[in-house]
Amino acid sequence: MKIGELAKAAHVEVETIRYYERIGLLPAPARSHNGYRAYAGMHLERLAFIRHCRALDIALADVARLLRFVDDPSAECGEVDALIDTQLARVRARLDSLRTLEDQLVALRSQCGAPDRAAQCGILHELEAPTLGDACVCHGERPQ
Amino acid sequence: MKIGELAKAAHVEVETIRYYERIGLLPAPARSHNGYRAYAGMHLERLAFIRHCRALDIALADVARLLRFVDDPSAECGEVDALIDTQLARVRARLDSLRTLEDQLVALRSQCGAPDRAAQCGILHELEAPTLGDACVCHGERPQ
DNA sequence: GTTGACCCTGTAGCGGCTACAGGGTGTGTC
DNA sequence: GACACACCCTGTAGCCGCTACAGGGTCAAC
Numbered sequence: 001m002k003i004g005e006l007a008k009a010a011h012v013e014v015e016t017i018r019y020y021e022r023i024g025l026l027p028a029p030a031r032s033h034n035g036y037r038a039y040a041g042m043h044l045e046r047l048a049f050i051r052h053c054r055a056l057d058i059a060l061a062d063v064a065r066l067l068r069f070v071d072d073p074s075a076e077c078g079e080v081d082a083l084i085d086t087q088l089a090r091v092r093a094r095l096d097s098l099r100t101l102e103d104q105l106v107a108l109r110s111q112c113g114a115p116d117r118a119a120q121c122g123i124l125h126e127l128e129a130p131t132l133g134d135a136c137v138c139h140g141e142r143p144q
Numbered sequence: 145m146k147i148g149e150l151a152k153a154a155h156v157e158v159e160t161i162r163y164y165e166r167i168g169l170l171p172a173p174a175r176s177h178n179g180y181r182a183y184a185g186m187h188l189e190r191l192a193f194i195r196h197c198r199a200l201d202i203a204l205a206d207v208a209r210l211l212r213f214v215d216d217p218s219a220e221c222g223e224v225d226a227l228i229d230t231q232l233a234r235v236r237a238r239l240d241s242l243r244t245l246e247d248q249l250v251a252l253r254s255q256c257g258a259p260d261r262a263a264q265c266g267i268l269h270e271l272e273a274p275t276l277g278d279a280c281v282c283h284g285e286r287p288q
Numbered sequence: 289g290t291t292g293a294c295c296c297t298g299t300a301g302c303g304g305c306t307a308c309a310g311g312g313t314g315t316g317t318c
Numbered sequence: 319g320a321c322a323c324a325c326c327c328t329g330t331a332g333c334c335g336c337t338a339c340a341g342g343g344t345c346a347a348c
Contacts, residue, residue, distance in 0.1 A: 004325065014326090015306060023304095034313060036326055045272070052271055056252070056282065057245055060304070066271065073263035080267050081256050088249040095242050098235055101201055105232040108200070112225050119217035123224050127196055127210065128189070138200065148294065158295090159337060167335095178344060180295055204335070 001039040010047040017047065025050060025064055058087055104138035111137060145183040154191045161191065169194060169208055190214075202231055248282035255281055 007014045020026040026046055029039045049070065053063040062083055069075055111122030118124055129136035151158045164170040170190055173183045193214065197207040206227055213219055255266030262268055273280035 002326075013306075016304085018328095019305060034326080036313085049272055052273075052280070052283070054304090056248055066268070069262040069265065069268055070272065073261065075262045077260065077262040077265040077268065080262070080265055081253070084249060084253050084256075084267055088246070088253060091242055091246050091249060095239065095246065098239050098242065102232070102235050102239060104200055105228060105235060109225070109228050109232060112228075116221065117217060118213040118219045118221040118224070121213065121221040121224055123228055124210070124213055124221065127193055128214065129196075136196070139196070146295075157337075160335085162297095163336060178295080180344085198335090 001044070003037045003039070006039045006044060006047065009044055010051060012047060012051060020047070020050065023060065025060060025067070056087065057091065058083075062087070107137045145188070147181045147183070150183045150188060150191065153188055154195060156191060156195060164191070164194065167204065169204060169211070200231065201235065202227075206231070251281045 001009070003014050003017055006012075007017055010017075017026065021028055026043060029037045029043055032038045046067070049067065050060075050063050053066060054060075058066070065083065066080065069077055069080055108123055108126055111126050113120075113122060126137050145153070147158050147161055150156075151161055154161075161170065165172055170187060173181045173187055176182045190211070193211070194204075194207050197210060198204075202210070209227065210224065213221055213224055252267055252270055255270050257264075257266060270280050270282065
């Protein structure tokens with residue numbers, strides 16, 4: 001399998017595959033007589049594993065840790081759990097902060113009356129508010 | 145005001161201020177006899193504006209666009225609305241995908257029985273599933 | 289005169305790719 | 319044989335928003 005074929009099979013960019021090889025995540029494949037990379041089924045499996053982890057937003061360093069368990073089936077896998085738990089906590093923290101952000105943007109958006117001159121723009125005024133130490137619609141009484 | 149004082153007043157790192165100057169977001173201040181940056185109130189206002197936008201996760205390029213309206217109060221501000229709307233849409237899209245991610249991670253986490261050997265690890269098996277074209281607990285019947 | 293806190297410039301690093309530049313190879317068509 | 323075109327190679331730089339040095343200068347206090 002040439003790199004382009006692997007890329008299509010795994011729905012990944014060619015450059016991404018070379019990048020994974022460079023950082024040691026995907027083992028370097030054999031080379032054909034012309035120097036082209038020649039991949040085997042194992043590479044597709046590994047790449048699919050990586051992409052699956054990435055779809056779960058798991059950092060590449062953590063993917064590398066998970067791959068070590070794949071390579072060593074006799075290892076204790078408690079760390080795998082912990083890693084997924086940490087990932088889940090990270091996602092939930094980000095969800096919380098994005099929800100707050102959404103509320104703030106909605107509040108900010110509501111400041112716009114009829115669009116006119118910047119001088120009268122409620123949104124810009126709100127964005128400037130904390131400058132003066134005032135409360136702002138999005139961040140409440142005490143800015144920051 | 146020296147850069148360290150400005151940094152404290154705006155709750156920003158010194159390096160961040162120099163970075164904003166370098167990319168043209170914060171105007172270069174006057175210099176004292178010793179070459180130190182000497183900031184005026186205007187810089188604090190502008191920096192607070194920038195940080196407020198950043199707290200709303202507005203990209204620096206968009207902050208620059210907003211600052212142009214601050215500098216030209218007679219301009220039409222329809223673009224300000226549009227920018228906030230776009231930002232809100234971005235945040236909501238990210239929220240959606242994070243919520244899906246959360247569900248997937250929870251499903252994945254539930255695959256762990258008692259932690260033991262990696263060979264028996266339900267989580268690792270699920271992460272490997274799409275490799276074989278199987279359905280996986282987190283991505284449903286048809287992986288990818 | 290020495291310590292320590294601050295300031296300066298310039299550059300490199302983070303993550304996870306993405307996008308070249310500048311070349312080689314393989315296949316098909318004229 | 320000549321050409322086009324798709325693909326492959328290596329190496330490097332760019333994206334974002336900082337952050338963290340290295341290697342130096344300045345200033346006030348003790």
